[in-house]
Amino acid sequence: MVLSLGIICLVSSGILAVVYALTKKPIEAAAEKKTNDAIMQVLPAFDGQPERLSIEADGKVYEYYQVMKDGNVSGYAITAAATGFGGPVSLMVGVTSEGIVYNTSVLSQSETPGLGAKCTEPSFADQFKNLDPAVTRLAVKKDGGDIDAITASTITSRAYVNAVNNALAIFKAITEGGDPEVASGTSTASDQATETCPAETESASTEE
Amino acid sequence: MGKFRLITKGLVKENPTFVLLLGMCPTLATTTSALNGMGMGLATMFVLVLSNMAISATAPYIPDKVRIPSYIVIIAAFVTVLQFIMQAYTPAMYETLGLFIPLIVVNCIVLGRAEAFANKNSVVDSACDGLGIGLGFTMSLTILGLVREILGSGSAFGFKFIEGDGILAFVLAPGAFLALAYLIVIFRKITKMN
Numbered sequence: 001m002v003l004s005l006g007i008i009c010l011v012s013s014g015i016l017a018v019v020y021a022l023t024k025k026p027i028e029a030a031a032e033k034k035t036n037d038a039i040m041q042v043l044p045a046f047d048g049q050p051e052r053l054s055i056e057a058d059g060k061v062y063e064y065y066q067v068m069k070d071g072n073v074s075g076y077a078i079t080a081a082a083t084g085f086g087g088p089v090s091l092m093v094g095v096t097s098e099g100i101v102y103n104t105s106v107l108s109q110s111e112t113p114g115l116g117a118k119c120t121e122p123s124f125a126d127q128f129k130n131l132d133p134a135v136t137r138l139a140v141k142k143d144g145g146d147i148d149a150i151t152a153s154t155i156t157s158r159a160y161v162n163a164v165n166n167a168l169a170i171f172k173a174i175t176e177g178g179d180p181e182v183a184s185g186t187s188t189a190s191d192q193a194t195e196t197c198p199a200e201t202e203s204a205s206t207e208e
Numbered sequence: 209m210g211k212f213r214l215i216t217k218g219l220v221k222e223n224p225t226f227v228l229l230l231g232m233c234p235t236l237a238t239t240t241s242a243l244n245g246m247g248m249g250l251a252t253m254f255v256l257v258l259s260n261m262a263i264s265a266t267a268p269y270i271p272d273k274v275r276i277p278s279y280i281v282i283i284a285a286f287v288t289v290l291q292f293i294m295q296a297y298t299p300a301m302y303e304t305l306g307l308f309i310p311l312i313v314v315n316c317i318v319l320g321r322a323e324a325f326a327n328k329n330s331v332v333d334s335a336c337d338g339l340g341i342g343l344g345f346t347m348s349l350t351i352l353g354l355v356r357e358i359l360g361s362g363s364a365f366g367f368k369f370i371e372g373d374g375i376l377a378f379v380l381a382p383g384a385f386l387a388l389a390y391l392i393v394i395f396r397k398i399t400k401m402n
Binding site: 004030115 | 270288295296376
């Protein structure tokens with residue numbers, strides 16, 4: 001009894017080890033390609049390879065990529081996240097050296113399909129193209145800003161805006177060397193709870 | 209029973225979704241679009257065929273008392289293999305299906321076929337059974353996903369043919385239940401007529 005179960009476990013783990021070793025490189029390559037594609041998308045054309053750097057602020061380490069053009073630093077691709085409806089909304093935000101948001105790209109999100117998941121579509125995301133934070137107020141219209149929220153998905157829209165704001169705070173820290181004031185994204189939790197739209201109910205998943 | 213009968217049986221007479229009503233959790237949760245449904249169905253089919261074959265080959269040597277843990281270990285191993293492969297070669301699909309790939313381990317279709325068929329039939333027959341049930345599951349999930357996608361987003365397999373938003377409820381959980389219930393009714397009606 002113990003023997004047969006032991007043999008099955010041994011053989012299974014052996015197979016897993018082989019498959020893990022075989023797929024390790026492709027998995028890493030796929031992840032790297034995704035990051036590089038995101039950087040290309042959020043920043044204007046640059047020379048060479050983006051340089052991976054990190055900055056420490058509030059006891060947290062934030063990663064970002066620095067790109068060069070004609071020998072000068074031309075922009076930064078900053079990964080930032082904020083809490084959305086179904087989990088963190090993680091973005092790659094491209095900020096030029098002048099502090100203009102060039103473009104944004106969603107790295108991962110688990111928002112409701114058909115509602116919050118629309119944050120990846122151009123109708124919403126294009127609002128963050130060539131955005132000057134000194135001119136456009138970075139908040140959804142409901143909160144007195146200039147960003148049009150996605151219909152019935154204010155929480156997701158807020159998370160997106162918060163993530164961009166976080167990226168700008170990190171950008172400030174990079175250029176000025178000061179401590180960034182990164183909004184936690186959960187600070188408005190109580191306010192979000194009361195405002196949850198009935199249509200935005202999360203589909204519960206249970207094991208069978 | 210002929211090999212061909214074994215495969216077609218899973219499509220109609222023992223269709224896991226419309227007749228046996230097994231594996232409802234991934235059925236309802238992943239069919240937000242036709243492509244997602246098809247991806248989930250194919251992923252389950254991959255695990256089902258391999259686990260059926262492995263279990264049918266090892267069943268005579270496994271003592272009855274530890275057969276369930278043994279089956280689960282075998283199924284879990286194949287699911288993890290699938291996870292690695294999807295992560296490496298179809299990262300976009302892997303991200304969409306997310307949690308539901310590891311949950312194939314506890315999908316009652318897979319364990320159900322191991323208990324009901326694979327452990328008392330030959331390796332080839334078990335593979336055919338897995339293929340049939342897997343195809344039936346894929347077909348049902350694709351149809352359900354297609355219906356929900358057309359009604360909910362106005363598109364089919366990602367191609368948008370109705371401008372604007374569809375009936376949002378069909379993308380969300382309630383639409384899954386409604387669409388599934390009506391599809392079961394239609395499926396029963398058609399199979400009864402024949």
